[in-house]
Amino acid sequence: MSSVHRGDPHHGAPPAVLEPHAGEAPPHAEAPPRDEGPLRADGAPATERPGDAARSWRGGPARLAALALSALALLPLLGKSGIWDPYELDNADLARRVAIHVFGAQGLDLADAPGALPTLTDLRMGELGFTSMALGFRLFGLHDWAGRLPLALWGLAGALVLHEFLARLVDRKAGVYAVAVLVTMPLYVMQARTMLGDIVTMAALAMAFCGLTGALLEGARRAVAAPAAWLAVAALGLAAGYLSRGLLIGVAVPALGAGLTWIVLRTSGAWPDPERRRITLGDVAGAAALLLGLAAAAKGLLVLAGSSAGAPLPRDLGVALLKKPPVESTFDLTLRQLGHALFPWSAFLPFAIGRLFRAPDPQGDAAVAPGAEREAGVRIALVVTSALAYGAFALLAPHAGALPFSGPALLAAIAALAIRDLERGAPASRALAVGCAVLAFVLYRDFLLSPDRALSVFSVEKPIFPKSFEAEAASAMRLCLLTFAGLVALTWFEEQPRQIDRSLPVWARRLADDYRAGAAALARIWSGNLLFLLIVLEAALVGVAAMLFIGKRIGWAPVARMPNHLAAAFVNAWWALPLLLAAGPALLIAARDVFRFAVARTAVPRALGTLLAGLLAGSLLSFWYYPALAAQLSPKEVFESYESLRKPGEPLATLGIRSRAAAYYQGGDVASFSDAAAAFAWLTASAGGDAAEGDPAPGARRWLVVKADELPRLNSLFRRRHERNLPVLDGRSSQILLASNELGDRPNQSWLAQVVLDEPAAPANPIDAMFEDQLEVLGWELTDDDGRKVSSVIPQKSYHLRTYFRVHHPILGNWKMFVHIDGFQRRYNGDHPVLEGRYPLSLWQPGDVIVDDHEFQLEPNFTPGDYTLYFGFFSGEARFEVTRGPEHENRVRGGIVRVR
Structure with a gap:
């Protein structure tokens, strides 16, 4: 057979990594099964013929195993x-x-x-x-x-x-x-x-x-x-x-x-x-x-x-x-x-x-x-x-x-x-x-x-x-x-060794011997120059740590200006880096030996580790990842929420979702709208309004399945009339939501409730400023990724700047927002769409309280100190004019941002 090379299973293969050490008694080891197939009575591997199944894998069990695997992966919970x-x-x-x-x-x-x-x-x-x-x-x-x-x-x-x-x-x-x-x-x-x-x-x-x-x-x-x-x-x-x-x-x-x-x-x-x-x-x-x-x-x-x-x-x-x-x-x-x-x-x-x-x-x-x-x-x-x-x-x-x-x-x-x-x-x-x-x-x-x-x-x-x-x-x-x-x-990574440590003390001794052998090998590399270089590096790290430790305490200017997190990293590097380099190999060796031991104890071929890897990873994707993703992409959960929340006689319609989808969950067609204004009129029909033939009595509770990109327009129309956010009863998906004209006793799950507030705002740093006669600045605050308010920031760590506004008149123009953090000849520049572009300024209604949440991270060169926060709006080369409050070049001066 010239088309396929028959490799020798031993030629070119790495030797068994684990062999008994000198002075180690044979009773401390046992022989696990080899990967060649079944073992004969004398412990030697039996030859398994290609094309013939091992006796333990006869046709019936093998077919049942294949059928079970296929059925479990493909048929349940369709x-x-x-x-x-x-x-x-x-x-x-x-x-x-x-x-x-x-x-x-x-x-x-x-x-x-x-x-x-x-x-x-x-x-x-x-x-x-x-x-x-x-x-x-x-x-x-x-x-x-x-x-x-x-x-x-x-x-x-x-x-x-x-x-x-x-x-x-x-x-x-x-x-x-x-x-x-x-x-x-x-x-x-x-x-x-x-x-x-x-x-x-x-x-x-x-x-x-x-x-x-x-x-x-x-x-x-x-x-x-x-x-x-x-x-x-x-x-x-x-x-x-x-x-x-x-x-x-x-x-x-x-x-x-x-x-x-x-x-x-x-x-x-x-x-x-x-x-x-x-x-x-x-x-x-x-x-x-x-x-x-x-x-x-x-x-x-x-x-x-x-x-x-x-x-x-x-x-x-x-x-x-x-x-x-x-x-x-x-x-x-x-x-x-x-x-x-x-x-x-x-x-x-x-x-x-x-x-x-x-x-x-x-x-x-x-x-x-x-x-x-x-x-x-x-x-x-x-x-x-x-x-x-x-x-x-x-x-x-x-x-x-x-x-x-x-x-x-x-x-x-x-x-x-x-x-x-x-x-x-x-x-x-x-x-x-x-x-x-x-x-x-x-x-x-x-x-x-x-x-x-x-x-x-x-x-x-x-x-x-x-x-x-x-x-x-x-x-x-x-x-x-x-x-x-x-x-x-x-x-x-290796062939399964024939001899496995049977006790923890034996394994610990072998690990110590391996470490000693590794240290000796390290000392021989480049005639000992590599080890000398590592010692010099460690001495340098100790010196830097001592300099920073003392400099921080005596107020040495170059050290005092260094960001605290960077200084802390250098102070601890002299012991953390050697510990990491020493512990890393030990952890890898431990994982390797645990796997060796598991293969030996279970008496299964080592090769099945790859199959187990695929089964575990495939199960994660098939039964967690993709079903959770499908729940975000499909309206099924929304229809199920409607069925559980509605009362008899409460109608359902869709906006941005084709009504034919309802046939697979509701058993028939529902009203469907492609325009937010028409959907809003249907959803909020008053007792005195006209009802179309077949509609329920005006004033009854109504439900609307909404595509996410239609929600901002619909919410703006609802706020114009009711001065509160559109009730969303199921907002688990970022793509499809369930809205109603009444919230009832349930919380509003609309993501817009986080950026368009129904309650009065109380920012940590209040400001009295105004952009023309349209937009009032109420203040700002800093939070970490967990939403906790903070009074200072650290470079290279993520924070959120939350800026509060109140709308007085409809906003004219298509503005973007900028954020400047200035000081010590440095500037952070944070240009970004307001509210990430998800709720355009043209939809803001008079009386709305808006919160812009901008995530930012300062660069490492921001040394500790007090910096000045500026923010405003721009469109091309023009800036939204600041007509009241502290400002500089049509930028609202927000106050001090402390960097440590």
Whole structure:
């Protein structure tokens, strides 16, 4: 087998890190199980044949494990997350129309909603995903879970086919591992649990790939029954792929993958019995797949070249073309999408692909050869088909933008084989351990700086990430990073040693010996010069600490002007830095040894640490992160709040939310408004007002589901009449809220209540100043991040400047606010939109008390002392004129800001 290198599990592998020290008695150690597989009675590793399952992993338990993993990840609580408007809602509405016309569903008609059978151009892709959702609506009614259930079943089918493929051609453990990886990939899981439709393409590619490659490899052994079954699976996958994403993605990719794999195997000598030159069923399957793939690719490219964005969508294309190509439509668009959509597995996959070319050595057993050859074919097919899938999506990116990648099953199989290889004796890799951790951290920083990257799993246009969810999202991603990167690093950094310390004193002695050996090695580096340099550095730190300590107490001017937090850092650096450098390795060694001990005590293969990392991180994302994100994006929780709070006869309407969303939660249509003034008139209809036919009696309590960007205008109208903020009874989401004309005995959950006050203001530093005759300055105060008032600030620490105003007349002009903190030839300049631009000045009503909250942080060069605060408004080069109060150059002089 020339196409895949069979690596020696011991050649080039790092030696066992832990060996018994001199004078250490053998009874203090025990032999844990090795990673090569089951142990014989004498303790030596038993050889496990590729292609044959270990006896403890027979077909039944392995299938049950794969089914359980898939079902637990894809099926529970499908209706917990509401429908995402507009992306899911649009697809659900199209599927509803398909259910009416294709399946004859009754009772799914909605007033004022299109009812005609949609075309492929309306669907923007093939129809199979929508037909599947439509069948769910036909059987179970118009519910969110009813539309998602058929798609989740497609995802389940794709995972189970992948398991059977690897179980037959590699071994059953590899099949279970692949399922575990697949159902913890956010791209696959979220597509299966939302009504976006592309899970059908992903499952179809898994079926077509497994079917064609299975027929190719098992047909090479001149069997008949197995290739026939695989060909039936392939036919289903190819048909589903064509009916969901056309010829290029749905047919050409899996067919060419199998066909090119056949050519590679035939020309490399890896084909079974190459000397006989007999034509087998595998040859027929490979040649047919190659011809089909070439024909599909040629026809798909011709259709793509002859299609335009304004023309009807051809079925053969299956991809909606954009009128204007996206800016980020280069070849790496798919790579960047996968980096975020497959996190955290995306940090492991580049290294797993490299490991795919180094299979464990079958140790010369002749009986192993047929299974090894089949496994080599699987590896080649995975690499070839993954490359073709990437090429197809890179080709379509300039025309269609980012599409959900259809090959997560291929990538899951690659990751599973890398894990299984380590279990079967492939060498560990410190490069993989460190590289995976670094790449995971880079991706985590992307999520931290641009939280909307998490929405890459959906591949929708211009999604908006809810600002109120950013803090929780950062916490979830941080925990996911630490869990995955930590366990993967522990798994791959070394081979599991045979001898483990059995007692804490023995471990402590070994740790002390390691420290002594490390100190001796440090003393030998650069002939002792490195150690001398560290001693000089420590002496310098002691000297600096003494100078600062004494200088602060005698009032030495250069030291006194140094910021306190910076001085404190230097004073403590002489002992904190050495302690950190000494404790850091000890903590890492302790974590490593705890992992070693856990592997030895549980008698499970060390390689399963990677699988556990994926399961834990995937569970965090699937059952915490994405459901919480969906709650922010969907109106479902708001409708549930309405059901729990309303009384009989109290009507509901929507503003900025399409009324069709209510059909999935309320069972019918509700009034819908696109204009805030009309919604306000309906919401506040008085007892003497005119009521439309069918409306409840005027003066009754009414409810309104409001899109967040409509709330400021609606609140301004409400304040103009009632001089208080619009009552918001459910403000958990930053995107969709539940408002009413009466607050009742519940607190107002509107975020505007924090910046437009209903109660009198009492700022810590009152000021009497006026901007023309429109805006009065009431005062200001400083708070920390926890909202506590402070009297002084420290450089490089975050604070909030809260400035209070009272509106006297409507504000003319489009002003921005500036903040200057001046003194000692230094200035902090804080230009910013008032109220972050979320409540424009044009909406401020006379009598409103407004609080602008500006977060700021002084630079390190701000030395201790008293600085002067100035603030005001500007538009271009002009400033809002200060007509009363302390001012300088049309800046209100606020007073002293003390820096320490």
